[in-house]
Amino acid sequence: MRYLGLDLGTKTLGIAISDITHTIATTYKTIRFKENEYDSLITSLTEIITQYDIGKIILGLPKNMNNSIGDRAQTTLKFRDLVKQHFNIEVVMQDERLSTVEATNYMIEADLSRKKRKKKIDALSANIILQTYLDKEREMK
Numbered sequence: 001m002r003y004l005g006l007d008l009g010t011k012t013l014g015i016a017i018s019d020i021t022h023t024i025a026t027t028y029k030t031i032r033f034k035e036n037e038y039d040s041l042i043t044s045l046t047e048i049i050t051q052y053d054i055g056k057i058i059l060g061l062p063k064n065m066n067n068s069i070g071d072r073a074q075t076t077l078k079f080r081d082l083v084k085q086h087f088n089i090e091v092v093m094q095d096e097r098l099s100t101v102e103a104t105n106y107m108i109e110a111d112l113s114r115k116k117r118k119k120k121i122d123a124l125s126a127n128i129i130l131q132t133y134l135d136k137e138r139e140m141k
Helices: 040-052 071-086 099-109 112-140
Strands: 002-008 011-019 024-033 054-061 092-095
Touching: 002 040, 002 071, 002 112, 011 040, 011 112, 024 054, 024 112, 040 071, 054 071, 054 112, 071 092, 092 112
Parallel strands: 002 054, 054 092
Antiparallel strands: 002 011, 011 024
């Protein structure tokens, strides 16, 4: 059983998957969809959940820097509810503040062009969200 990390945007869903020991997160892909049409993601998620035997979903929660819940976070919580309706899997909300900044910095350090960064940013952000959760979970054991 693996964990699935998700970074939800208005037009993209970044996806990362853990190994079976829940030690390492790996970027998987980015799904593009029409703006705010989150229902369209269910088919793709069904395939991934089935193929990789996903047992838990870690969804990034984009809180404001002052820890409040803004519009993006409200949308993400609605997406969480949609996922819970379709799958019998625990969905854990993971604070994702600055994950995109961190992902961008990694790619700049790796000297990726702006065009390449744009294609990879969401999946790498999902990877950071999932890896943060995995590290936190391991520390608690």
